Amino acid sequence: MLARFTPASSFTSPQAVTRCLVISQQQFALYQGSFLLDPDTARFIGNVQHSLFLGYVDGEPCEVWRLEAPDDFPGLSWHGLRGLIGQVEDVIFRVLGLAQQLDGWYDTHQFCGRCGNRMQTHVNDRAMHCEPCAQTQYPKLAPCIIVLITRGEEVLLARSPRFPSGFFSTLAGFIEPSESVEESLHREVMEEVGLTVTDVEYLGSQNWPFPNSLMLGFHARYESGEIVPQPGEIEEAHWWPVDQLPHIPPRGTISRWLIDCYLARLRGQPEPPPPV
Missing domain, CATH: 3.90.79 (Nucleoside Triphosphate Pyrophosphohydrolase)
Incomplete structure (x- = not known):
C-alpha cells in the first residue's frame, strides 16, 4: 500500500x-x-x-x-x-x-501561441518556455462550482443528456471571468434549474482531471422557484427523498461526497473524509 x-x-x-x-x-x-x-x-x-x-x-x-x-x-x-x-x-x-x-x-503546448516557434520544457519550473519571445506557459486549471441543493429531507439531483440512463448528480458549472465563486454558484443554479438558493456553505474541493478542473464543493439551501431544466444542459431534475435516491456518482467523487456529508448530518453521524 x-x-x-x-x-x-x-x-x-x-x-x-x-x-x-x-x-x-x-x-x-x-x-x-x-x-x-x-x-x-x-x-x-x-x-x-x-x-x-x-x-x-x-x-x-x-x-x-x-x-x-x-x-x-x-x-x-x-x-x-x-x-x-x-x-x-x-x-x-x-x-x-x-x-x-x-x-x-x-x-497541446508544443508551439508558442504568440510567435509559433517550438517550445521547450522550462529549466526550473513545471512549464513550457519559448526562447525567441520569452513566453512561458504553465499548466492551467479550470475552476468549477459543484453544489448539492437541499430542502429538508430532500435533495435536488439532475441529469445531463450525456449521463447514462437513470444516473443523476449534483449541479456543477465553470466559473466565468470576473465572477466570484458565490456569483457563479447562484448563476449556475438559476441557469440550470431556475431556482434561487440561500445559506451557501463551502465544504471542500477536488482536483478533477477530466480534463483539468478544480471542483469547489458547496451545500446550499433551497429558497424559491420551480424547477425548470435548462434546454440542452439538463435533461431532468427532481427533488429526491434522501431515503429514495436514484443511481448517483460513486464514492471517490466530490459529488458523492457532498451527498454523503448531507446524509451524515441528517443522521447525526460523522461526515466522511473528503475525496482525493
Whole structure:
C-alpha cells in the first residue's frame, strides 16, 4: 500500500527515475497488477514519445511515459482513468490524475501561441518556455462550482443528456471571468434549474482531471422557484427523498461526497473524509 506522493515543481528529475506510469491514448498500462512500473519493464511495452517528471511516490522519483505504439503481451492491460474512480488507492489515483493532466497539457503546448516557434520544457519550473519571445506557459486549471441543493429531507439531483440512463448528480458549472465563486454558484443554479438558493456553505474541493478542473464543493439551501431544466444542459431534475435516491456518482467523487456529508448530518453521524 502506498503512503505518500510529493509532487515535483519541474519536469526534470534530479536523480534517476525508479518508477514510471505508462500512458497511450489516454489509457494507463497495468502490468501484473501494478500501474507503477520499473523503467526496464516499461521499455518493453513500446517506444517512448516523451516523459515528464511527476514527483516522488513513497520517496521514489516517478515519471509518466507516453508511448507511440505499445505492444501487447500477457499480464498487460489498459485502463481509462474514469473507470478507476473508487477502484484504486487514493495515492495511485492522484498520481494517475496528475499524469493524465500533464500529458494532455504538454501535448497541446508544443508551439508558442504568440510567435509559433517550438517550445521547450522550462529549466526550473513545471512549464513550457519559448526562447525567441520569452513566453512561458504553465499548466492551467479550470475552476468549477459543484453544489448539492437541499430542502429538508430532500435533495435536488439532475441529469445531463450525456449521463447514462437513470444516473443523476449534483449541479456543477465553470466559473466565468470576473465572477466570484458565490456569483457563479447562484448563476449556475438559476441557469440550470431556475431556482434561487440561500445559506451557501463551502465544504471542500477536488482536483478533477477530466480534463483539468478544480471542483469547489458547496451545500446550499433551497429558497424559491420551480424547477425548470435548462434546454440542452439538463435533461431532468427532481427533488429526491434522501431515503429514495436514484443511481448517483460513486464514492471517490466530490459529488458523492457532498451527498454523503448531507446524509451524515441528517443522521447525526460523522461526515466522511473528503475525496482525493
